[in-house]
Amino acid sequence: MIIILEPGATPAQREELVADLHARGYGVHLSEGVERTIVGVIGTPERDKEGLVEQFEALPFVERVVPILKPYKLVGKAFKPEGTVINVRGVQIGGGTLCVMAGPCTVESPEMLFETAKMVKAQGAHVLRGGAFKPSTSPYSFHGMGEDGLKLLAEARDMTGLPIITEVMDTRDVELVGKYTDIYQIGTRNMTNYSLLREMGTTRKPVMLKRGWASTIEEWLQAAEYIASQGNYEIILCERGIRTFETYTRNTFDINAIAAIKELSHLPIFADPSHGTGKRSLVSAVSLGAVATGADGLMIETHPNPEKALKDGPQSLSFGQFEKLMQDVRPIAQAVGKTL
Numbered sequence: 519m520i521i522i523l524e525p526g527a528t529p530a531q532r533e534e535l536v537a538d539l540h541a542r543g544y545g546v547h548l549s550e551g552v553e554r555t556i557v558g559v560i561g562t563p564e565r566d567k568e569g570l571v572e573q574f575e576a577l578p579f580v581e582r583v584v585p586i587l588k589p590y591k592l593v594g595k596a597f598k599p600e601g602t603v604i605n606v607r608g609v610q611i612g613g614g615t616l617c618v619m620a621g622p623c624t625v626e627s628p629e630m631l632f633e634t635a636k637m638v639k640a641q642g643a644h645v646l647r648g649g650a651f652k653p654s655t656s657p658y659s660f661h662g663m664g665e666d667g668l669k670l671l672a673e674a675r676d677m678t679g680l681p682i683i684t685e686v687m688d689t690r691d692v693e694l695v696g697k698y699t700d701i702y703q704i705g706t707r708n709m710t711n712y713s714l715l716r717e718m719g720t721t722r723k724p725v726m727l728k729r730g731w732a733s734t735i736e737e738w739l740q741a742a743e744y745i746a747s748q749g750n751y752e753i754i755l756c757e758r759g760i761r762t763f764e765t766y767t768r769n770t771f772d773i774n775a776i777a778a779i780k781e782l783s784h785l786p787i788f789a790d791p792s793h794g795t796g797k798r799s800l801v802s803a804v805s806l807g808a809v810a811t812g813a814d815g816l817m818i819e820t821h822p823n824p825e826k827a828l829k830d831g832p833q834s835l836s837f838g839q840f841e842k843l844m845q846d847v848r849p850i851a852q853a854v855g856k857t858l
């Protein structure tokens with residue numbers, strides 16, 4: 519359940535309540551809005567709920583107590599109705615800005631990474647993406663440059679000032695990846711890797727959680743809840759397409775999910791039309807659709823020579839195509855009240 523405090527509740531009253539909740543053995547999470555504090559209470563037994571609602575509602579500094587029936591609580595809309603806004607090295611994610619993360623699927627060499635980083639920066643992207651630890655359906659394909667790739671990403675950040683995002687696939691790599699990255703990326707294949715999710719919850723860096731390719735929206739939000747339950751609330755959701763019967767596209771980009779997440783959660787929601795379509799010719803149109811639907815950001819793959827890319831070439835935009843996308847998305851962002 520969540521306890522919504524009166525706007526005038528004092529810090530002492532809040533602390534008294536938190537101490538009481540802890541003494542009862544419940545988990546406590548605080549969401550401090552501009553106007554009021556919301557206290558998320560985890561672990562109240564079903565049979566006690568009604569009595570607890572009455573008890574807490576009787577407190578003079580409590581405005582309302584809301585039992586939460588959904589299987590996710592901390593990432594649900596009610597816990598932070600004003601929406602989560604994340605700040606990474608001065609880049610705002612969520613809260614009325616459109617944030618573009620762009621770069622190659624995979625870090626392949628210093629030259630290609632630095633060239634791409636400079637280009638995306640010049641075109642107005644906000645965050646540089648690039649994989650160093652790559653998941654692959656085949657055990658025989660390229661799995662990324664590992665720590666050398668992370669070092670190159672960090673160098674590209676120094677060069678451009680762009681914060682970086684990169685995937686972590688294994689709990690054993692969390693510390694190493696965290697030495698370099700600004701944002702952790704959890705890929706589609708790991709959305710249900712609960713030990714990795716818990717580990718993400720104990721870090722103090724933002725986490726982008728991609729939707730599992732065969733996961734419902736509710737399962738996805740529960741995966742996000744794993745991270746939040748450990749105390750890390752800086753979570754970015756990313757729709758990257760799901761598997762359907764359709765084979766023309768690599769995945770089916772679920773535009774419904776963008777609108778649904780806006781309704782259900784306070785977390786920023788990104789769109790990844792590169793993996794969502796698997797086809798570079800479709801990336802721009804689907805990007806515009808996602809922004810019009812309310813996405814807080816885009817994640818786009820681009821490569822200096824997509825034909826030669828070691829991974830995901832068919833869905834990677836050429837530099838010219840990326841430039842055009844950035845131009846085309848501006849009026850759409852404006853039309854839905856977002857600054858870019």
Ligand code: PEP
Nearest residue numbers: 623705706707728758793
């Ligand atoms: C990626 O971003 O390159 C990637 C592997 O994404 P996903 O996990 O969505 O397939």
Ligand code: MN
Nearest residue numbers: 623819829830
């Ligand atoms: Mn990729």
